[in-house]
Amino acid sequence: MDFTNANCNNGEIFMFQSSSPPKLVQPTPPPPSVIHKAKYKRNSISKNPEEARQKRIELDAQVRRKHREQLITAKRIKHNLDAYKDDDAESEFDLTHHDIEKLKSGLNDSDRDSRLSSLKDLSTYLADPPDTLKHFVINDNCIDILIKFLSGADPEEQLQATWCITNIVAGPKEFCQKAFTAIPHLITFLRGGNISLQDQAAWAIGNLAAEGPECRDLLRSNGVLIPLIELLNSKNVSIVQTTCFALSNLARGPNANLDEFFSAGITQYLLFYLRTDxxxxxxxxxxxxLTYMTSSEDDKYIQILLKEGIVPLLVKHLRPFNHGPLALPLIRTFGNIASGPDENTDILIQQPDFLPAMLEYIQSDCRPVKKESLRVMANITASRRPEVLIKVFNAGFIPILSSIATHTNFDIRKEAAYSLLNIASHGEEYMRPLPHQDLLPGFLxxxxxxxxxLIRLGLGYVELLLTQVQNGQQLLEQMQGIDALESVTSQEDPSLRDTSTRLMDKYFGEDFNSNINEIQSTE
Known part of the structure; x- marks a missing residue:
């Protein structure tokens, strides 16, 4: 579905008739939450290479999760993106209490055209609701009125009401909670014969699922998963896209119950579209x-997908893709796969197009794509297999990673630096060929x-330079590296101070520590 220009199809309709709504099933309380680790493997700066290879640090896990939530949040409101303004901007619509009463009157009008016109107005206003409309949704009978339309027999009124629900659940948490009673109706529409209603219901469910664990649990408890997965069999491209949007949000979080996804046969549909579309x-x-199905702490789900041959199908889409945000979930899926055992990395690099494509993506002009691609390479270079590093060298990554690590913004440079340090931590034969004359100023x-x-990364590089490169000490002296090491002694982090002091004592004189103590006592 084109989430930027979605609209509803008009058709012949009938007068709505109220009927008994489906029963809303409440979910059973979930088990205690499990802390979900970010699927990101890279080496830390440790005392020896083997420890560095085995440790997976997640220093930016919270940042990645926040970035991921922002991406999903932006995605779920794309269908009305042109109606949204900045958070600090005033609402586009200024509805008085009189306007709201007029809108309510239109929704309850005996004339069908008036009701439809009011439903369409309501869906538009809900794109950026003023306070008066928020009160109507949260404290008044807005949802009750919409439920009557959903329970009726007029497909067009059902469609317009579902459109309203879609926009309501794209709003704040209070809106979503008020719309819970619509969930059984939405699920019923998924299995109906009206393509427009199926599409719009899946859209609303996707927005609900994006709201949080409570909404996802409620949707699953009401049996949303199987009818959603069955919609992947649709011949309608828009429905397939919207259904994937909903499924991706349902697969989020540590309590996603991915076993249900696999037992319902989701892999056959995903593989089919990757082969044919x-x-x-x-x-x-x-x-x-796939991004969320591969982000579980349990590696068994990735292994199932690998056995089904998911990697070649994903790789074939890398090169034709433009470097814009559409490529982001594809790259993130590769990162999740590479975060697992080294055998996963082997499967990736055995694909002839994988490393050449990643070399293009780490040079992308799209910042999120560039950053995620660098994280994939950090996972790749964390492999303990020498043949992996040889392929990385031969593919031409070293000059590009070195340039990025020294010439772009710090956050991007940091991502490239992890790959370089991962490579260097494999031993002297991999550390020596790096362009240290160019790299050292950046790490300083x-x-x-x-x-x-960043300080930890810089110290890690300097330590490897001093221990594994013959002229490392001379290079450091020539580039005022001693001054940089001295600057760390004012840091509050004791591990950073200790590392800096240890390197100074060992390579630049035994009196350094006493000199530092004298300076600190003077201060």
């Missing part, structure tokens, strides 16, 4: 589903920064 938009939506900038992660 050439539309970037469809592949992107499929990849969002890291050390002089006030960012703990």
């Amino acid at each position: 050439e539309m970037d938009e469809v592949v992107s939506e499929i990849s969002w589903v 900038e890291f050390i002089r920064s006030q960012d703990i992660d």
Whole structure:
């Protein structure tokens, strides 16, 4: 579905008739939450290479999760993106209490055209609701009125009411909670014969699922998963895209019950579309589903997908993709796969097009794509297999990673630096060929920064330089590296201070520590 220009189809309709609504099933309380780790493997700066290879640090896990939530949040409101303004901007619509009463009157009018016109107005206003409309949704009978339309027999009124629900659940949490009573109706529409209603119901469910664990649990308890997966069999491209949007949000979180996804046969549909579909938009939506299905702490789900041959199908879509945000979930899925055992990495790099495509993506002009691609390479270079690093060298990554690590913004540089340090930590034969004359000034900038992660990266590189490169000490002296190390002694983090002091004592004189103590006592 094109979430930027979605609209409803008009058709012949009938007068709505009230009927008994389906029963809303409440979910059973979930087990205690499990802390979900970010699927990101990279080496830390440790005392020896083997420890560095085995440790998977997640220093930016919270940042990645926040970034991921922002992406999903933006996605779920794309269908009305042109109606949204900045958070600090005033609402586009200024509805008085009189306007709201007029709207309510239209929704309850005996004339069908008046009701439809009012439903369409309501869906538009809900794109950016003023306070008066928020009160109507939260404290008045807005949802009750919409439920009557959903329970009726007029397909067009059902469609317009579902459109209203879709926009309501794209709003704040209070809106979503008020719309819970619509869930059974939405699920019923999924299995109906009205394509427009199926599409719009899946859209609303996707927005609900994006709201949080409570909504996802409620949807699953009411049996949403199987009818959604069955919709993947649709011949309608829009429905397939919208269904994937909903499924990707349902697959989020540590309590996603992914076993249900696999037992319902989701893999056969995903594999089918990856084999046959050439539309970037469809592949992107499929990849969002895979992103969350591969983000579980339990590696068994990735292994199931690997055995089904998912990697070649994903790789074939890398090169034709543009470097825009549509490629983001595809790249993130690769990152999740590479975060697992080294055998996973082997499967990736055995694909002839994988590393050449990643070399293009780490140079992308799209910042999120560039950053995620660098994280994939950090996972790849964390492999303990020498043949992996040889392929990375031969594919031409070292000059590009070195340039990124020294010439772009700090956050991007940091991602490239992890790959370089992962490579260097494999031993002297991999550390020596790196362009240290170019790299050292950049890593010294890291050390002089006030960012703990950057300082740690810089110290890690300097330690490897001093221990594994013959002229490392001379290079450090030539580039004022001693001053950079001294600057770390003012840091509050004791591990950083200790590392800096240890390196100074060992390589630049035994009196350094006493000199530092004298300086600190003077201060």
